[in-house]
Amino acid sequence: MEKERLKQRILAARGKILPDLVLKGGMVVDLFTGRIEQDDVAIHEGHIVGVGAGYRGRREVDLRGKWILPGLMDAHIHMESSMLAPPMLAGALLVHGTTTIVADPHEIANVMGLEGVRFMLEQSEGIPFDVFVMAPSCVPATNLETAGGKIGPRELQELLEHPRVLGLAEMMNFPGVLETEDEVLEKILLFRGKAIDGHCPSLRGRELQAYVSAGIRSDHEATRLEEALEKLKCGMMVMIREGSSAKNLEDLLPLVMQGGRRRTCFVSDDLHAEDIARHGHLDFLLRKSVALGLDPISAIRQVSINPAEHYGLNDRGAVAPGYRADLTVVEDLKDFQVVSVYKDGRLVVEDGQLVDLPRPAKDLRYASSRPLNMAPMSPEDFRIPHGGGKARIIELIPGQIITKACVEKVPSDHGNVTSQVQCDILKLAVVERHHASGRCGLGLVRGFGLKRGALASSVAHDSHNVIAVGVSDQEIFRAVEEVRLMGGGLAVVIGDKALATTPLQIAGLMSREPPDILVRQLEATKKSAANELGCAINEPFMALSFLALPVIPELKLTDRGLVDVNRFTLVPIFSGS
Numbered sequence: 001m002e003k004e005r006l007k008q009r010i011l012a013a014r015g016k017i018l019p020d021l022v023l024k025g026g027m028v029v030d031l032f033t034g035r036i037e038q039d040d041v042a043i044h045e046g047h048i049v050g051v052g053a054g055y056r057g058r059r060e061v062d063l064r065g066k067w068i069l070p071g072l073m074d075a076h077i078h079m080e081s082s083m084l085a086p087p088m089l090a091g092a093l094l095v096h097g098t099t100t101i102v103a104d105p106h107e108i109a110n111v112m113g114l115e116g117v118r119f120m121l122e123q124s125e126g127i128p129f130d131v132f133v134m135a136p137s138c139v140p141a142t143n144l145e146t147a148g149g150k151i152g153p154r155e156l157q158e159l160l161e162h163p164r165v166l167g168l169a170e171m172m173n174f175p176g177v178l179e180t181e182d183e184v185l186e187k188i189l190l191f192r193g194k195a196i197d198g199h200c201p202s203l204r205g206r207e208l209q210a211y212v213s214a215g216i217r218s219d220h221e222a223t224r225l226e227e228a229l230e231k232l233k234c235g236m237m238v239m240i241r242e243g244s245s246a247k248n249l250e251d252l253l254p255l256v257m258q259g260g261r262r263r264t265c266f267v268s269d270d271l272h273a274e275d276i277a278r279h280g281h282l283d284f285l286l287r288k289s290v291a292l293g294l295d296p297i298s299a300i301r302q303v304s305i306n307p308a309e310h311y312g313l314n315d316r317g318a319v320a321p322g323y324r325a326d327l328t329v330v331e332d333l334k335d336f337q338v339v340s341v342y343k344d345g346r347l348v349v350e351d352g353q354l355v356d357l358p359r360p361a362k363d364l365r366y367a368s369s370r371p372l373n374m375a376p377m378s379p380e381d382f383r384i385p386h387g388g389g390k391a392r393i394i395e396l397i398p399g400q401i402i403t404k405a406c407v408e409k410v411p412s413d414h415g416n417v418t419s420q421v422q423c424d425i426l427k428l429a430v431v432e433r434h435h436a437s438g439r440c441g442l443g444l445v446r447g448f449g450l451k452r453g454a455l456a457s458s459v460a461h462d463s464h465n466v467i468a469v470g471v472s473d474q475e476i477f478r479a480v481e482e483v484r485l486m487g488g489g490l491a492v493v494i495g496d497k498a499l500a501t502t503p504l505q506i507a508g509l510m511s512r513e514p515p516d517i518l519v520r521q522l523e524a525t526k527k528s529a530a531n532e533l534g535c536a537i538n539e540p541f542m543a544l545s546f547l548a549l550p551v552i553p554e555l556k557l558t559d560r561g562l563v564d565v566n567r568f569t570l571v572p573i574f575s576g577s
Contacts, residue, residue: 071099071326113149167195387574396447449536
């Protein structure tokens, strides 16, 4: 069968038989020569068989006045962060010209282990959208938090055999690499010869050299140009991230302009459903980078052939003979408004609308509505005894997922720490939700601007315990309870009243709802946080979720306590000075 299909493609390319489809007269973007020429694109058996003038086909589509690009590819995305189930996310991204993603499902893996990864693979099977997966390397991410699942070398061996698993996902445990921990090295060796992605924020000098020497070939955590340049010089694929929370495109774009065009790409990493609806996906990054001065050809490379070649996906990423017919048609190379999208030569988006909504391979109720396994709690569990001296405070950095560690005096009431609304210092809690241990980490945070109430979420990277920020112990307790009763989700609370919620029925991470309904729920929840609680940041739940990530500097909070990420150790709230 394969041989016959190949034969038919060769005959169609030679003009001996009519190809299935010819896109006529579009402006074809050639990423090999850097030229744009008006040509026909002939497609047969899901592949491009010819690019040039004069092709005739069984079906012909006039694309004069339009630009034909390769289908867009996101080289690093956590699907769970969209809060959309895989088939729903596929539909949301297709209308923005994306036809392929490389996903790291470590969020659901931290909740459900290998079963969660299987779920994501099953749900992305058989839809007109390619989801490749990197096997989660750090589940749990560290020993400084409590996860619901564990993926070790034995589980990774099973994933290694899956045809859509490309390699080993971001190796967040860079201290484990540098200290040559046995299990870390075993995982790396297991994927020798395949792609191994990195995650090494602020790593420089000989430690960076050592990390890369282990065979790790990419990084998406650079936030400064000098750091990104050093990683590029080490041979890494520098993935320039622009998501809902971390936004590095503007700072790192000079790297692309100053000679890094071949070893860089644009990724979203973590992107919320409402941001996809509001701004788009990779089409938005194309618009933004071109507006900032990058030439369109180089911009398109960042979301097509560069990531495809990095992962060895040599059948996609260009408009050329022999390549998969994944094509995105746009109005121009400035606004990149998507007109139509072809996946394997099949029209899936027409006039900016989905032709067929992808259907899940298995009912979405699978893995849904599992109760959060939490011990009973009370408001007293959220009290922070005043330890004397100064307190460590987590300070948000706008637009980044890294934080600052501050030390200041804080007031007390009857021996317990109180929030300082006037100074924007609030109480923060992370409650273990996988094993009903009753473990609760407590801390202080600046940057949310809440004047009253509390926010809580079951999305808290990477172990996804329940995280909450608020003014009073009672309101924090009430917000955590609201999330528990929903079986996972987001909650906004004042006093004893829940003002707005977004249920996340799948592992406490994703909704069963289609994008339009989920977006309405999320917008209402965030609007309530801003209007009723006085929240000062646009993405409070995204910011909240990263405060529990103990692999991103400087100070974070897990269910086990306050983490000094630079020292990779737990520290007390009070410094004693």
